[in-house]
Amino acid sequence: MDKAQYKNVYVFVEQREGVIQNVGLELLGKARELADALNEKVYAMLLGHDLTTQAQECIAYGADTVLRVDAPELATYVTEPYAQAIYQIIRDNKPSIVLIGATTIGRDLGPRLSARVETGLTADCTGLEVSEERDLLMTRPAFGGNLMATIICKEHRPQMSTVRPGVMRMGQRDENRKGTIEDVKINFDKSKFRVRVLETVKQTKNLVDITEAHVLISGGRGVGNAEGFDMLRAMANTIGAEVSASRAMVDAGVLGHERQVGQTGKTVRPDLYFAMGISGAIQHLAGMEESEYIIAINKDKFAPIFNVADLGIVGDVRKIVPLLTEKLKR
Numbered sequence: 295m296d297k298a299q300y301k302n303v304y305v306f307v308e309q310r311e312g313v314i315q316n317v318g319l320e321l322l323g324k325a326r327e328l329a330d331a332l333n334e335k336v337y338a339m340l341l342g343h344d345l346t347t348q349a350q351e352c353i354a355y356g357a358d359t360v361l362r363v364d365a366p367e368l369a370t371y372v373t374e375p376y377a378q379a380i381y382q383i384i385r386d387n388k389p390s391i392v393l394i395g396a397t398t399i400g401r402d403l404g405p406r407l408s409a410r411v412e413t414g415l416t417a418d419c420t421g422l423e424v425s426e427e428r429d430l431l432m433t434r435p436a437f438g439g440n441l442m443a444t445i446i447c448k449e450h451r452p453q454m455s456t457v458r459p460g461v462m463r464m465g466q467r468d469e470n471r472k473g474t475i476e477d478v479k480i481n482f483d484k485s486k487f488r489v490r491v492l493e494t495v496k497q498t499k500n501l502v503d504i505t506e507a508h509v510l511i512s513g514g515r516g517v518g519n520a521e522g523f524d525m526l527r528a529m530a531n532t533i534g535a536e537v538s539a540s541r542a543m544v545d546a547g548v549l550g551h552e553r554q555v556g557q558t559g560k561t562v563r564p565d566l567y568f569a570m571g572i573s574g575a576i577q578h579l580a581g582m583e584e585s586e587y588i589i590a591i592n593k594d595k596f597a598p599i600f601n602v603a604d605l606g607i608v609g610d611v612r613k614i615v616p617l618l619t620e621k622l623k624r
């Protein structure tokens with residue numbers, strides 16, 4: 295493989311019902327950094343049907359060129375048409391780097407594409423950088439989060455990576471940024487289409503998205519039980535916060551998995567994160583240490599959570615939280 299033929303950073307910008315998912319914009323920000331370091335360009339791959347202003351959004355968030363594929367086959371996500379479309383783009387353009395959000399869609403699409411273009415894929419990266427040799431250094435937790443592994447795709451191109459939502463910081467939106475939009479036509483091989491979407495049924499249960507919350511009050515084993523979480527909810531209600539939890543409390547059935555913070559839960563980056571009775575295991579920290587401001591309450595002054603906290607309170611959450619809630623109400 296002649297690596298010199300491959301250049302530029304490509305991002306799969308996921309949209310659902312026409313709405314660009316934040317992870318796509320976060321990846322455009324990271325792609326901008328990588329492309330600037332390599333002196334290359336950022337390409338957004340935007341797939342869907344009846345697309346309107348989404349391509350301009352991609353430019354505002356850092357894309358130099360948007361490759362827009364607007365086709366009825368791409369109206370809703372189905373693996374084969376999406377994989378065929380991106381495969382054709384990769385084959386025809388030879389990108390050096392391809393970034394995909396580790397959403398349910400990205401986790402389905404990424405491996406299929408990497409197999410098709412015969413390259414490697416590093417999943418769930420938490421850090422991406424360019425080495426002096428211009429290779430992509432893809433860092434991700436390994437061995438249950440106990441160490442960080444940096445992986446290089448030395449012999450193949452493109453270098454492919456998935457990144458979970460919330461891990462990279464979204465760049466500043468600049469509506470005056472200039473870029474180009476190219477409409478790409480895909481020659482679909484419909485004989486390979488094995489799946490047809492007959493109906494989409496929306497989840498009726500109102501699931502919160504803790505990654506969108508500005509303030510999160512997270513409880514761990516130190517909060518104890520459902521009653522302890524009622525106390526956290528009362529505090530959350532006074533300041534318009536959301537409640538989340540460590541895995542220990544999700545495994546205990548106190549909160550649903552959609553509210554779990556950490557390596558096997560969600561990665562969050564709120565303005566303010568309360569860690570209540572959470573020890574600060576590495577798998578928990580992996581999901582919240584990038585929060586703007588962290589307040590930890592723990593009765594053990596040696597708890598590792600205090601290493602990442604901006605403000606630490608050594609004491610009993612069950613005593614402190616009601617007092618804090620009263621003060622906040624006032």
Ligand SMILES: Cc1cc2nc3c(=O)[nH]c(=O)nc-3n(C[C@H](O)[C@H](O)[C@H](O)COP(=O)(O)OP(=O)(O)OC[C@H]3O[C@@H](n4cnc5c(N)ncnc54)[C@H](O)[C@@H]3O)c2cc1C
Binds near residue numbers: 517559560591594611
């Ligand atoms: C592969 C793998 C993936 C994992 N993924 C995740 C993940 O996504 N998210 C996650 O959170 N964990 C995850 N874990 C589990 C993680 O290792 C820890 O076991 C878990 O985070 C511990 O939760 P905790 O802090 O609530 O409980 P503990 O570690 O038991 O800590 C409880 C803390 O509460 C304090 N405390 C007790 N009583 C009080 C009180 N009255 N007032 C104040 N403080 C009190 C204690 O001092 C202690 O520090 C994962 C583990 C593995 C192996």
